[in-house]
Amino acid sequence: MTAPLLSVRGVDAFYGNIQALRSVNMDVAPGEIVTLIGANGAGKTTLMMTVCGKPQARHGQIVFDGTDITKLPTHEIARMSIAHAPEGRRIFPRMTVMENLQMGALLAPEAKFAEAQEMVFSLFPVLAKRRNQRGGTLSGGEQQMLAISRALMSWPRLLLLDEPSLGLAPLIVQQIFQVIRELNAKQGLTVFLVEQNAYHALKLAHRGYVMVNGKITLSGTGRELLARDEVKAAYLEGGR
């Protein structure tokens, strides 16, 4: 494997006194789609937020492209070209679709705004129709598309995607996963994907990790993990 783009080493994180991550190690190499699966409350979202410095890791190290970002404030981590489409989408509800995209493009050169806008509108044409509508009035699927688009507006080197399938109709989930596959294949975008929908995620990803109670318990290629009995039993049983 080439030198990882994102490397998490021995990371512990806490919410107050509750330990949410226990000595987590994981890597994402450039050009990879890596997924993290696990049950509700396992700590998947916490790991993703810890990469972004909210909360900061109490022990361990997070390195992005050779730079230690463990103690950087969140907005400077964003400046490293890490974009985050977080859990719950977190669209700005009283801003229009365009304004949400402009917020996403905050760190990108202004000259590249039109190009980025064209890209996301061609990925999700429905957003072009909704461009002057307030974020809060979009459907769940449209909000998820907007969350991903907003993240893409900054031309990130690493895209963090947290549960993009949550609460969406299967058809929309397929559309979104197809877009992720395309972005990775055509633009070489590196993606770190957190999912509860383990079957889809493991089929999409090059590699995956399984998290239980804040610890990484298994790792391997997507295909390997799909074949593991414990993965099947815990995450895939009837659940595809």
Place this chain on the structure above:
Amino acid sequence: MEYFLQQLINGITLGSIYGLIAIGYTMVYGIIGMINFAHGDIFMIGAFMALISFLLVVSLGVTSVPLALMLVLFFSMLLTAAWGWTLERVAYRPLRASFRLAPLITAIGMSIVLQNFVQLTQDARVKPLPPVITGGHILTDTGTFSVSLSNIQIVIILTTTLLMAAFSFIIAKTSLGRQQRACEQDSTMAALLGVNVDRVISLTFVMGASLAAVAGLMYLLYYGVIDFFIGFVAGIKAFTAAVLGGIGSLPGAMLGGLIIGLIEVFWAGYFSTEYKDVAAFSILAIVLIFFPSGLLGKPEIEKV
């Protein structure tokens, strides 16, 4: 009718000043969910900065009134903004992570600190400023009663309208305004997109304080006297205006300021001067019974 018109003019003038102060309350509330009770005193500081700037400008030998006013406006906004920035940096930012009441209590404390500081350094007597903008226009004259619009009233209303328009433009159309609204709606998400939330909060205090400085200058020009205590009542009125209009809403703060100014002046003009404040606050109470989130407030309260 003439009497009504005169009171209307006076009410709009007073309401403009309240509106300028109210914006500072509403913006800070919007972005960090805190009532900055020291904001009234920032307005008072603004009036003193304006007075000091006047002395400075005059001692520099500026004799042209419009030029002097522009310079005073600039210096008092700059200096008061520095006060607002410092206030946030010293008193509120260290408490950002603590429980909700801590910054509120600190704000009340800072209000007292600022009052006493000015009382000690400028002493407690009222400070006069000779009329700078004089003259006016008689709009109608019935022989028994004449309606006049003074030049100072024109200056106040025009300046306020202009500033509010500029300010609404900044919030609605510029990148800074978008960042402010983003922090207001979801500050964690804003940070994830690269917004330096602390910086945006600082700038919000700076903007609120510079508008309060304009209000202070207008107050100084209009009434001609200031003292260390003017921030208290004006601050409470402006806070009332912000709540009346819907706290967190910019047009609400402007509208609320205007309404409070009008109520106060009309009550004083038609009923009694003594009860004008009672009238203003009673109407606030009545409005809030029917519109709990204020006239232009958002129906859902997200930040409590």
